[in-house]
Amino acid sequence: MSDKESGISQNFHSNAEQEYKLLESSLVSGRELEAEQQRLLFLEKFPDFALAHNDLGVISHKFEKFENAGGCYREAVRLAPDNSTFRKNLADFVYVIEHQPEEAMPHYLEVIKSNPKDTEALMMIGSLCLSLESKEEARNFFNLVLSIEPLNIDAKQALKDLS
Numbered sequence: 001m002s003d004k005e006s007g008i009s010q011n012f013h014s015n016a017e018q019e020y021k022l023l024e025s026s027l028v029s030g031r032e033l034e035a036e037q038q039r040l041l042f043l044e045k046f047p048d049f050a051l052a053h054n055d056l057g058v059i060s061h062k063f064e065k066f067e068n069a070g071g072c073y074r075e076a077v078r079l080a081p082d083n084s085t086f087r088k089n090l091a092d093f094v095y096v097i098e099h100q101p102e103e104a105m106p107h108y109l110e111v112i113k114s115n116p117k118d119t120e121a122l123m124m125i126g127s128l129c130l131s132l133e134s135k136e137e138a139r140n141f142f143n144l145v146l147s148i149e150p151l152n153i154d155a156k157q158a159l160k161d162l163s
Helices: 003-026 032-045 050-062 066-079 084-097 101-114 119-131 135-148 153-162
Strands: none
Touching: 003 032, 032 050, 050 066, 050 084, 066 084, 084 101, 084 119, 101 119, 119 135, 119 153, 135 153
8 A cells, every 4th residue: 555545544534533423422322223323324434434333233232133233243343353342242242142152252262362351351251161061161260350350249159159
């Protein structure tokens, strides 16, 4: 990519970010339909803007438009694979809604690869291990959470339930 093309690309992305900031106020309770429509229109103009895909996934999920939500979460991760929030949203969706723990696990592992102290992801991996009947692995993850957050009530309860 030439310097000129790179500058045009950066300017285009900057314009997308500025325009998207104007939409953020619609992501409040009671304005979800408006937010959904705004994001659909925004994505027609900026189809490679990962945050809009993720937010549309969240909105679609709330409206129980699960097929659309899954597609939006997957597209957000495809466009921004290093974004932990997008990856956790996809992993949570795949695990809880699609009941696919084996598909969710790699996404959580990617999250902890970039942030080993992400207790939310570690708790979910522990829960996934339980659903896959790997109690000792689950115990290890819950103990890891407690080594990071000694007062984590959920990890303590999970270990108690394993006893």
